[in-house]
Amino acid sequence: MDIVFVGAGLANCLIAARIAERRSRVRVLLLEAGESVGGNHSWSYHSSDFGRMQHAFLSPFRAHVWMGHDVHFPAYSRILKGHYGTITSERMSQVMHERLHPSIRLNAKVAHVAADHVVLAGGERIDAGAVIDGRGPVSSRHLDLGFQKFLGQEVQLTRPHGLHRPFIMDARVEQIDGYRFVYVLPLDPQTLLIEDTYYSSGAELPIETLRRRLAAYAGTQGWEIDHVVREEEGVLPIALGGDIGAFLAEAPQGVARVGLRAALFHPTTGYSLPDALELADLVSELPDLSGPAIAAFVRQHAARRWESRGFFRLLNRMLFRAAAPDRRYAILERFYRLPEDLIQRFYGDRLTFKDKARILTGRPPVSVLKALSCLPETKSAIGPR
Known part of the structure; x- marks a missing residue:
């Protein structure tokens, strides 16, 4: 087998589907511990998160799309014009079985992963040129x-x-x-x-x-x-913070961790679909799809993404540590008064320097002293609470 995917969640499904579309000679196998592809989830997104070609790829997976969306706060309500869509696990399963049915094994719990093989809970060993682990978030002190x-x-x-x-x-x-x-x-x-x-x-x-x-x-x-x-x-x-290098180094040598398992998600919104699709595009175009090559590329990509998102983690520390728990909503209430194009860039991880200044200026909804205490980024789970 050329590539074994451990877990049939969002990130692995999109990578496998992209590879099947662009590199049809590459043999893939998806191993899912549960009874269905995608589990029991919904993954939503803003249409402004993607370009035309990405929308074309996502179209078969999309279950619903709406022409606008609302936000409601104690002080006001607002209608935002941007289109909003969602992918359901049911639809994901249908599309993946249509495209890759012979390459999907359900109820296949993986007990061990290595760079060139996996071992199932029942003892079966499956050799592979590459192993990609997309089994969701993993706890880490880093x-x-x-x-x-x-x-x-x-x-x-x-x-x-x-x-x-x-x-x-x-x-x-x-x-x-x-x-x-x-x-x-x-x-x-x-x-x-x-x-x-x-x-x-x-x-x-x-x-x-x-x-x-x-x-x-x-x-x-x-x-x-x-x-x-x-x-x-x-x-x-x-x-809120962390040591991304130490976190990524926890993966088994030569195994590519993807999705939430690689901290590839929007730090503030938690949305993971844009990151998953971006990585699927990038991996499917790699000239070398060997295990070491994929693992090295994904690790570098995840580290770059993390380093570029320090502003979002700062906002998160202010939300969680500068605001009283029952007043956290005031930060979001203020944010959603901003221009809609800025809000779209926020969700799409495309903020400009001017956008960041706009978000931080004005009368803050939290104590200035507490906000200042949030400036240094914590490098482990043992941070100020």
């Missing part, structure tokens, strides 16, 4: 993290909800456990995905409590739930 955690429910309502655009943030809710907001996607006239989301210092996710809060939120909106179609939950890393 990363200083907060968390974006959520419980989502796809719900069927008893009558149409009347929404035409997503709520990507509704912060008109009680502020609990840090910055809390509700995220709503209208999937069809009577179906919604509702997520109760927290920017929190802790990773604990009290599922039953969040279920009650979701039901209460639906009630305040006048939505009567007929039944819950499915649930999804997540605890995503929000980068």
Whole structure:
């Protein structure tokens, strides 16, 4: 086998699909420990994150797209014109099976990875020219993290909800456990995905409590739930600081870690699709697809991306450490008053120097002294709390 992908999540699926499209002679194998490709997730994005060719590649994977999106805060609401889309794991699985069905093995838990082989939990060894590990985030003392955690429910309502655009943030809710907001996607006239989301210092996710809060939120909106179609939950890393070199060096020699496992995500929003697609484009064009070559390239790429994103990590430290937990929403409330093109560049990781100055100038919603204490970047998980 030329390339073995460990985990059939977002990053690995996009890399495998890009390689199959551009390098059809390369033999690939996706090993997924679970029962389905993509697990049970939704990956959303802003259309301004991508160029024309990237949109063309993503089009078969896209499950929904909306012409605009809303944000709601205690002081105001705003309609943003940018298109917003989402990929579902169900759609991801369908497309990957259409394209690579013989190359996908489900219920294949990997117990050991090395540069030239993997060993399954049952003892089977699979040799490979390259191994790419995309099994999601891994804990490390070299990363200083907060968390974006959520419980989502796809719900069927008893009558149409009347929404035409997503709520990507509704912060008109009680502020609990840090910055809390509700995220709503209208999937069809009577179906919604509702997520109760927290920017929190802790990773604990009290599922039953969040279920009650979701039901209460639906009630305040006048939505009567007929039944819950499915649930999804997540605890995503929000980068505050770290030693990226030491973190990346924890990977087995010659094994390429990708996606969240390589800290390839937007430090503030937690969105990972733009990073995953960028890496898929780059890896599929490498002249050398051997294990050492891919691993070295991905490590260098992840380090460059990390180093370029220090401004976002500074903002995160201010959010988590300069603002009182029940006042964190005020930082986002101020941010979403900025021009929409700046907001798009923020999500797309394309901020200019002028953009950064615009974000930081004006009356700060946090203590100046506390904000100044956030300037030095922590290099490990043992940072100021």
